[in-house]
Amino acid sequence: MLPAPPRAFTALMVVLWILLTCLSAGAIAEWARFPSLWGGGSVFASYAMPFWLGWGLLHVPGLIVGAFALSVRGRAGVLPLALGALAAGAIMTWDVQFQSFRQSPWALYLLVDGAWLLVFAAAWRVPAGAMPRARIGLLAFAVPVAAAIIAQASMKSYFVTWRPATSTWDQAAQLETLELYPSAHRTLPASAAEGCAILAKLAQDPYPGQGPPGGWPKRHRMLNMYAEPIGARRPGNENPAPVLRYEWWPDRAEGRCDSSRFVTR
16 A cells, blocks of 8 residues: 655645646637637736636636545545546537537636646556545536536526627616527517517516616616527628617606517518
């Protein structure tokens, strides 16, 4: 039976793993041209540094779990955890909203963490008799996979509900304009009446389930619903006319729906 490595060596390995995963995530994000969170600044830094005000904050849970697994020298299932993280990362590359494989910060961190955990698990010799029980190994693999599946399912239910894709506020006119588009999860209403009812409800609660305490501000709003997904628009082309337009005046408790462009399917 091999002697257990000193704690200093274990700590060094944990620190090395954290550095490698952070630097790798930043380098890959920079190389693959991942979007920056605020539309500017260093892409490498925002993905490599696990701090607030950057995508790196999403890396913190994985760093904690991976560091804990390595700190017990792989006995709690570093290898199955690595495989589970890789599988979860593959699941998270599927974009539920656009029904295609797309860049995802969550997937990036899961794949990078899993890959480096796999390297460390392969290179780090574990003392005889220290391998985890099958039950622990299965759990270490299943938890990240289950978390990814649950996250994807929750995102799917989120996108089924009609929500504005964009919102603009005209201070001079005191008018808020909201744009709504169908998607793979939200088909255009079957009738103008159904669509107008959706817009009338959203005029008072634009983002269901996300309102601040006391509800959304009562503003003069214009809600536009389009016939095609936002992704169907071509760069440089003007936005087509909405098929439904609902205007709401909260002070008058009145709303008006224009369905003149709506074509019944």
